[in-house]
Amino acid sequence: MKRTIKTIITLFTALLIAIPAFASNESDDIRTVNIKGMDNMKFDVTLIEAEPGETIKIVFETKSDMPPQTMSHNIAIVDLGTDTDAFAQASMSARDNEFIAPDYEDQVIFNTPMLGGGESVEMEFTVPETKGDYDFVCTFPGHYMAGMVGILRVQ
Ligand SMILES: [Cu+2]
Structure with a gap:
């Protein structure tokens, strides 16, 4: 009887260790795309290539001392x-909405928060199924x- 309890506890412990390990292995399958926003008002990456429906992890960071x-x-x-010019123009005055113009929210398929120097964010994003070139902007x-x-x- 004592041995049975010990076995159960051992199995239970093994399971507790195994579950997080499995979960972290799974998330490792998601491709990570690192992008930085620079002081020269450019992204350091200007082309992201992806497959339809793929999930990617976007790691975005603002590099600045300002x-x-x-x-x-x-x-x-x-x-x-989307009329990207019009969207960017309208979003300039949408400070209260993270600089995303409310009128265009339904055309924004992904956005990060606005980040100051030294801040970074990790967000998963499911790429659309429709092939094409999608603009991304700050x-x-x-x-x-x-x-x-x-x-x-x-x-
Ligand atoms: Cu910017």
């Missing part, structure tokens, strides 16, 4: 057919106009 109200960045990926005022843009290429 105060956040002067230099912050985000990533907003817009759907195919919507901090002036940055899109300065060329803070890139393409998510789904093929």
